[in-house]
Amino acid sequence: MQNVSSSFFQSAWRRLRKNKGAVFGLYLIALAVLTGVFAYLFAPDHSPNANRMTVEIGGQKPGFSMLFFMLPKSKSVQKSVFFERLLNGQEDAYAYIPVYSWQQAGDSIIVQRYIDEGVAERQAYNIKNRDAGLSSIIVKKTFWLGTDKFGRDILSRLIVGVRVSLAVGLIAVVISLSIGIVLGLVAGYFGGSADKCIMWFINVVWSIPTLLLVFAITLALGKGFWQVFIAVGLTLWVNTARIIRTQVMSIRELQYVEAARALGFTGFRIIFRHILPNVLGPVMVMAASNFASAIVIEAGLSFLGVGVQPPQPSWGLMIKENYNFIITHNPLLAISPGICIMLLVLAFNLLGNGLRDALDVRSE
Template identity: 40%
Template sequence: MEIERPVISHEKGIKFKKKKEGRSLWADGWIRLKRNKLAMFGLFLVTVLVLAAIFAPLITPYSPYEQFIWTKGKDAQLAPPSREHWFGTDIYGRDIYTRVVYGARISLQIALASTLISVVIGVILGAIAGYYGGKVDDFISWLINVIFAFPFLFFVLAIVAYLPPSLTIMYFAIGFVNWAEIARVVRGQVLSIKTKEFVEAAVALGARDFRVIFRHILPNVMAPVIVQATLGMGSIIMLEAGLSFLGFGVQPPEPSWGYMIDQGRQYLMTGKWWWSVFPGFAIMMLVLGFNLLGDGLRDALDPRLKQ
C-alpha cells in the first residue's frame, strides 16, 4: 500500500510524494526466512512428506495391508528393494514403501493434533498467569514446574500404558504433557507486554480482561508460540516413534514408523536391513525438516535479528 505525503517546495507550492509503508512483522519475517537456505530446505522436506501423506493413494500402487506371496516368481517375504517393491517387503510380504508413505499420515496426524492441544492449553494458562500474576501466577507456575519435574517420555508412557491404545488417547496424552513449555514462553511474553502503553490505554478505556488478553496481548506473542510449536513437532514425532517401538503406540496392522523399526531390527544381522532403515530414514528427514524450519522461523521472526 502506498500513501502520499506532502513535500513543501518554495517555488511550486506543495507537492505530494509517494512513499511506501513499512512491512508487517510477518511479511518481513517471510523475506528473511526465504534468505535462510537451511530453513527453506527444511520447509522443502516437510512439504514433500506432507504432500506424500495427503496423496498416498496416488503415489503408491499397493495397500499398506496388502500381503504378497510371490513377486516375479520369487518369495515376496523379506524381498530386497526391486522395481516392483522400491523399499522391499517385510516378513508378511507387505510393501515397505507403501507402509512408509502411509506411516507419514499417522505421524503427522499425531504431531498436528497434539501440538494443537498443547498450544491451546499453553497459551490460555500462560496468558492468565502472566496477566493476573499473584496467586494465580504462583499456582500455574507451580503446575509448570511439576510437569517439568517428570521425564517427558515416562509421563506420556504412564498415561498411554494405563488407558486402552488408540490415536485419540495419544493425541491427548502428548498434548496434555507438552503444554508446559509453551505456557512458560507465553507467560514471559505477557509479563513484558502488559506494561506497554497500548495495553494500559485499553484498560483505561474500560476494555474487559478477556478482550485485553485476546485482542491486544496474544496477537503480539504468537510469533514465539509458532516457533516453539514448530520445533516441538519434531520431538512429538520422535516420541510417537519411540512409543510405537516399545509397543505402546499405534497398534498393528496400522503402519507406524516406530513399530516397523522394532519389527525389522531383529533381521538386521541377517542382512535384511531395508525393513528398519527406510522407516528410520523417513523419521530422520521429517524431524530434520521441522528442526531446520523451526530454527529459521526463530531467526526470521525475532525483531532483534532484523539487521
C-alpha cells in the first residue's frame, strides 16, 4: 500500500512539473515567500512597518530622487539583534530631512531644506550629536515606485506587505481546512442525523454572503491583525466540507473500508487512518484555492477599513490610501499593490489547477 501511494505521488509530481502554468505559479509563490521572510533586508526602508514618513515628498512619481540630511535623533536608538531586525525591522537612528543643497561651515552644516517643488528654507544644524554618538551625513535616495501621500517608500511597503497576504492566506487555510475536513469526514462517513445537522449548518453559512459574514465576525472580534485572519478562515471552510463529504460518501463503500469495519476498527480510526489519506488530493487543491480567496478577501477588508490597520502595510490598505492618485498625476501608487495582489492570486490559482490535473487518477 505504501509503495502504491509513493508511486502515485511521484507520478503526480512528474505531471505537475510538466504543467508550465503550475511551475510558474510555484516560482512566484517561492519568490513571495523569500521576499516575505527577508522583507526588512530587501526593503530600502528598514524601519518597522516601512513607516518612515517624509511628508514633504508625498505623492512623488516612480524614480523620484532626493538628497537627505540625516540628523541623528536626540535619543539613542538601541540596535536590534539580527533576528529581531529580520522580524520587526530596525528603528531609524536618524531623522531624514529632504534638502536641495548643503554646505559645511565650521561645526555646522547649512542646508536648503526642501518644503515643496521650488520652495526651500535655509536651516543650520550641528554636525555631530554627542549624546547619540552619530555624525550627520548627506545621502541620496531614489524611490523606484514613488512615495505615498505620507512620503513613505511604496516599494518598501509592497515588500513588507507581502507578509500580511501570505500570513492571512496560511492561517485562513489552516483554519478552513481544519473545520472543513473534520465536518466533511463526519458527515460523509456516519451519514444519518449527523449528516443532516452538518449539512443544515453548511447551507445556513453558505447562504450568507462571504463579505457580510466576514464583516460580522470582524466586528465581533474587533479590528486588528489577528482578528482578520480568524474572520477570513471561518468563512472559507464551507466548500471544503462539501467536497470532502462527497468524496467520503463514495469511498466509504469501497472494499478496504468494509474490511476495516469487519476487523472491528472504530469509526474514527477508519476515518483518519484509511479514508483521510485518500482524500488529500482534493484537500490540496482546495488549500490553493482558499489561499487565493483569503488574499482577495483580506485586501477587500483592508480597503474598506475593517482589515489590517495603519501603519501596518497591507496591499489592500495601500490601494485605499492612494486610490485618489488614480485620477490625478500618479496612478501607479494604487495600481502597483493591485498588480501584486493579482500576481499572487494568479500564482495560487495556477498551482491549484496544476494540482487538480496532477492528482487526477483518471489521467493514469
